[in-house]
Amino acid sequence: MTELIATYLQDHHAGSAAGVDAFDRVAEGHGDPEVRAAVARIAEQVREDQKSLEQIMERVGSTVSTLKDAGSRLGEKAARLKPNERAIARSPLSDVVELEALMLAVHGKLVGFEALRDLHDPRLDQSQLDELIERAASQEAELGELRKRQLPKLLQE
Secondary structure (H helix, E strand, O other): OOOHHHHHHHHHHHHHHHHHHHHHHHHHHOOOHHHHHHHHHHHHHHHHHHHHHHHHHHHHOOOOOHHHHHHHHHHHHHHOOOOOOOOOOOOHHHHHHHHHHHHHHHHHHHHHHHHHHHHOOOOOOHHHHHHHHHHHHHHHHHHHHHHHHHHHHHHOO
């Protein structure tokens, strides 16, 4: 029988797979060049965090679920099809909503790493988890500031 932590980690990895795709999309397509640059930088950190998650998975005997990862990536791509009040062009609304989605993704990563830390499982490196938590909190705060600067776009027509 597999420990539930293995499934928990697979689920978080699936979320990170979709998150990486979302970060890449925003880094390439956001309407603000400053946001694109910041999100591209954070995307590299998110990739590093995903590698750290894979190391943690290995330590507890879990493996990446390609099926779960594929499903979450498909869901991320399907979410792009939502109506945005514009028929052809990119809507300024997307500049706000996409940053909010990235904030939610990072928050999920943050609480996942907090849960692992709070388990006090001897297989897990507590200092690594502390670093991952600190970095996720910093990423979430930076994305929040970027989002605040985009909010005036909500008053456009």
